[in-house]
Amino acid sequence: MVAVAPQVALRVGIVGLGRLGQRHAAALAHNTPGCRLVAACSPVEAERAYAANQLGIANVYADLDSLLADPAVDAVVLVTPTSLHADQTIAALKAGKHVFVEKPLALNVPDCERVLQVAAQYPDRVAMVGFVRRFDPSYLAAYQSVAAGEIGKPFLVRSQTCDQNDPEGFFVKFAPTSGGIFMDCSVHDIDLARWMLGRPKALRAFATGTIALHPGLADCGDVDNGIAVVEFEGSAKAVLYASRTMAHGHETSTEVIGTAGKLLVGEHAAANRVVKSDQHGVRHAVLKDFYERFEAAFAAEMAAFVAACRGITPLTLTLSDALEATRIGLAISRSLASGLPEAV
Ligand code: NAI
Numbered sequence: 001m002v003a004v005a006p007q008v009a010l011r012v013g014i015v016g017l018g019r020l021g022q023r024h025a026a027a028l029a030h031n032t033p034g035c036r037l038v039a040a041c042s043p044v045e046a047e048r049a050y051a052a053n054q055l056g057i058a059n060v061y062a063d064l065d066s067l068l069a070d071p072a073v074d075a076v077v078l079v080t081p082t083s084l085h086a087d088q089t090i091a092a093l094k095a096g097k098h099v100f101v102e103k104p105l106a107l108n109v110p111d112c113e114r115v116l117q118v119a120a121q122y123p124d125r126v127a128m129v130g131f132v133r134r135f136d137p138s139y140l141a142a143y144q145s146v147a148a149g150e151i152g153k154p155f156l157v158r159s160q161t162c163d164q165n166d167p168e169g170f171f172v173k174f175a176p177t178s179g180g181i182f183m184d185c186s187v188h189d190i191d192l193a194r195w196m197l198g199r200p201k202a203l204r205a206f207a208t209g210t211i212a213l214h215p216g217l218a219d220c221g222d223v224d225n226g227i228a229v230v231e232f233e234g235s236a237k238a239v240l241y242a243s244r245t246m247a248h249g250h251e252t253s254t255e256v257i258g259t260a261g262k263l264l265v266g267e268h269a270a271a272n273r274v275v276k277s278d279q280h281g282v283r284h285a286v287l288k289d290f291y292e293r294f295e296a297a298f299a300a301e302m303a304a305f306v307a308a309c310r311g312i313t314p315l316t317l318t319l320s321d322a323l324e325a326t327r328i329g330l331a332i333s334r335s336l337a338s339g340l341p342e343a344v
Contacts, residue, residue: 001018001104002078002109003114003327004109005310005311006310006311006312008267008310009034009035009036010034010035010036010074010075010090010098010306010309010310010329011035011036011038011039011072011073011075012028012035012036012037012038012039012073012074012075012076012077012306013037013038013040013041013059013067013075013076013077013097014028014037014039014040014041014051014074014076014077014079014324015040015041015042015043015064015067015071015076015077015078015079015080015088016041016042016078016079016080016081016102017040017042017047017048017050017339018047018079020102020291021042021047021079021080021135022047022050023252023291023298024077024079024302025037025040025055027052027299027302028077028302029055029056029057030176031299032299032302032303032306033173033303033306034303034306034307034310034312035306037055037057038057038058038062039057039059039060039061039067039072039073039074040055040057040059040061040067040069040073041060041061041062041064041066041067042062048060048061048062048328052105054075055190059072059092060276064088064091064092065091067301068091068092068095068097068180071096072256073097074097074246074309075097075099075100075126075196075209075305075306075309076092076098076099076100077096077100077214077239077302077305078092078098078099078100078101079102079177081177082102082104082106082107082177082178082179082183082184083095083107083177083266084164085102085104085105085106085111086105086106086111086112086114086115087111089101089105089115089119090114090115090118093118093119093121093122093125093127094118094122096122096125097125098126098127098305098308098309099125099126099127099128099333100126100128100130100302101127101128101129101130101296102129102130103129103130103131103132103187103188103191103322103325104129104179104184104187104200104322104325104329105129105181105319105322105323105325105326106253106326107183107326107330108326108330109326109330111216112318112319112322112323112326113218113323113325115127115281115319116319116320116323119314120318126305126308126309126315127319128304128308128315128317129317129319129321129322130157131192131321131322131325132188132294132297132298132301132302133188133189133191133196133294133297134191134192134195134301134317135297135298135300135301135304136294136296136297136300137296137297137300138265139192139265142196142254142256142263142265143195143196144258145263146196146256146258146263150152150260151256151257151258151259151260151261151263152258152260152261153258153259153260154196154198154236154256154257154258155195155197155235155236155237155257155258155259156195156236156237156238156239156255156256156257157189157192157193157196157236157237157239157254157255157256157257158238158239158254158255158257159189159192159193159228159238159239159240159241159253159254159255160189160240160241160242160243160251160252160253160254161185161186161188161189161241161242161243161252161269161290162241162243162246162250162251162252163243163244163245163246163250163289163290164246164247164248164249164250164288164289165187165213165244165245165246165247166244168192169214169216171184171214171244172214172216172217172302175216175217175220175222176220179271179329179333179337180221180222180223180333180336181209181222181223181224181226181242181244182226182228182240182242182329182332182333182336183326183329183330185242185244186226186228186240186242186329186332187325187326187329188252189238189240189242189254190230190238190240190325190329190332191321191322191325192254192326193238193240194321194324194325194328195321196254197232197236197238197257199321199324200233200234200236201232201233202230202231202232202233202324202327202328202331202344203231203232203343203344204230204231204331204341204342204343204344205228205229205230205328205331205332205334205341205342205344206228206229206340206341206342207226207227207228207229207332207333207335207336208226208227208335208336208339209223209224209225209226209227209336210223210224210225210226211223211224211225212224212245213244213245214244214245221336221337221338224243224244224245225241225242225243225244225245226241226242226243227239227240227241228238228240228335228336230242230328230331230332230344240244240332248269248286249269249271249286249287249288249289250269250286250287250288250289250290250293251266251268251269251286252266252290252293252294253265253266253267253268253269254266266293268284268286269286269287269293270284270285270286270287271284271285271286271287271288271292272284272285289336289342298327313337327344328344331335331343331344
């Protein structure tokens with residue numbers, strides 16, 4: 001299932017050069033083995049100028065179709081608004097490219113299913129969704145511990161994604177295309193829960209939430225703090241919390257509880273291992289945002305995509321995983337709106 005031989009560098013085109021796209025682009029240009037960043041695409045002139053001037057990319061396009069027509073591009077990395085992911089992934093596969101697409105795959109199940117159907121027609125092309133936490137060294141170590149049976153049978157995952165408050169409310173503008181706090185943030189925790197629990201089928205979800213600081217979210221039925229419970233087949237559960245309003249910094253943490261022990265990843269969002277004790281108390285510096293927390297994981301994720309395209313290491317993360325994450329995220333979002341438990 002390989003288009004690019006292991007000895008040949010993968011030629012990558014990046015699509016979307018916003019908040020995360022510029023990070024991925026810099027990593028692909030300078031820090032990802034086995035690839036060359038050869039093309040970029042953005043409808044925004046300033047972003048195209050960034051690609052040409054800061055990254056030295058010669059082939060810079062204003063629209064996706066032009067980039068997909070470039071025969072010098074083997075693979076595309078889509079870091080575009082979530083509402084575009086499904087159609088852009090399908091277009092890239094049909095153009096014969098390998099595809100990495102940021103999470104979530106899509107904001108509804110039919111769109112995910114369309115992607116899976118097209119991907120099945122191109123089995124020699126890699127299609128990967130960016131569930132970055134699977135590539136974080138700490139989460140990977142926790143997964144390996146669970147898989148080795150070290151905490152017995154895992155039955156409960158408690159996981160949270162909490163961002164530092166942005167007084168400007170960047171995410172309020174982003175809300176209409178992000179799918180809301182659960183699809184945007186908790187989708188990572190949903191994927192983690194399924195991964196840690198052995199991919200059980202989700203049955204039912206309940207969610208509630210509140211707007212603590214950003215009233216503009218009410219216009220699209222979103223909240224800035226949300227809690228959800230997901231019930232799985234075989235009685236496993238996930239308890240999720242997402243927040244946009246932490247005062248102190250970014251705090252992603254996950255607890256996996258099993259019959260013979262439990263694991264905790266990411267407690268207290270410590271930026272490093274220094275703990276200062278003085279007349280004010282005992283404290284440590286905190287991580288400021290998701291990228292600072294997951295920079296190494298983003299690098300490993302991109303390296304895994306490139307390695308898969310070059311036929312070196314197959315991926316264990318599948319499009320079906322991404323479909324299930326969307327399915328569960330939607331049930332949670334429906335429950336937030338209805339106030340009732342919703343079938344997944
Ligand atoms: P952003 O709004 O900062 O950037 C979006 C980019 O897409 C911009 O460069 C924009 O010019 C470009 N774009 C818009 N329409 C386009 C089109 N038709 N064709 C090509 N490019 C187009 O958004 P951000 O924060 O960078 O998020 C992008 C994606 O990354 C989202 O799906 C989001 O869910 C995901 N993301 C994932 C994270 C993770 O932890 N894995 C963290 C942050 C974002």
